Amino acid sequence: MLGLKLATDPRWVNIVEKNIEEILTDHAWCEQKAVSNSISLVISYPEYTELVDEMLAIAKEELAHFEMVHQKIKQRGLVLGKERRDEYVNDLYQFMRKGYKREIALVDRLLFSALIEARSCERFKILSEQIRDEDLKQFYRELMISEATHYTTFLSFARKYSGKQDVDKRWQEWLDYEAEIISKYGKKETMHG
Numbered sequence: 074m075l076g077l078k079l080a081t082d083p084r085w086v087n088i089v090e091k092n093i094e095e096i097l098t099d100h101a102w103c104e105q106k107a108v109s110n111s112i113s114l115v116i117s118y119p120e121y122t123e124l125v126d127e128m129l130a131i132a133k134e135e136l137a138h139f140e141m142v143h144q145k146i147k148q149r150g151l152v153l154g155k156e157r158r159d160e161y162v163n164d165l166y167q168f169m170r171k172g173y174k175r176e177i178a179l180v181d182r183l184l185f186s187a188l189i190e191a192r193s194c195e196r197f198k199i200l201s202e203q204i205r206d207e208d209l210k211q212f213y214r215e216l217m218i219s220e221a222t223h224y225t226t227f228l229s230f231a232r233k234y235s236g237k238q239d240v241d242k243r244w245q246e247w248l249d250y251e252a253e254i255i256s257k258y259g260k261k262e263t264m265h266g
């Protein structure tokens with residue numbers, strides 16, 4: 074799905090279903106990190122006007138998602154837990170090229186963001202199809218569509234700002250690396266766990 078080379082272990086849903094409180098808290102913080110990531114691209118690349126426009130729009134959407142997840146938490150009589158670390162995202166980040174010109178770093182940051190959107194979208198799809206809770210099924214279907222759009226946006230910006238770089242080659246490298254990483258996940262009740 075969306076270029077991903079390895080599907081999530083189907084048993085992940087069974088793990089998630091046993092701890093809805095944990096998945097909702099973790100999910101809420103994933104949305105917060107998505108807001109921060111968009112804003113941080115604006116901070117690093119203010120002169121890319123089109124990118125700034127789009128990142129501000131995405132930040133608003135991700136903030137709305139954060140709010141939606143918080144509503145779900147409240148509706149269920151739960152309380153948002155403390156921020157969770159996202160080990161998967163930290164692992165992915167290691168693949169970022171360091172010490173390169175900022176134009177190269179930008180392409181990598183956009184591909185890194187596209188990849189997180191793609192994997193999140195895959196996880197939402199699994200939840201929308203397999204979770205037994207009808208309310209959450211519907212909820213994740215809607216979010217899946219939104220994250221798929223973000224995936225496309227990040228990937229198109231990577232292509233747009235690639236200059237002489239071979240983006241397709243680099244994207245394939247990212248996909249290979251992600252497949253290696255994800256093979257050790259799918260065992261925890263977190264969005265990327």
Ligand SMILES: [Fe+2]
Pocket residue numbers: 104107134135138220
């Ligand atoms: Fe989101």
Ligand SMILES: [Fe+2]
Pocket residue numbers: 107135190219220223
């Ligand atoms: Fe997103």
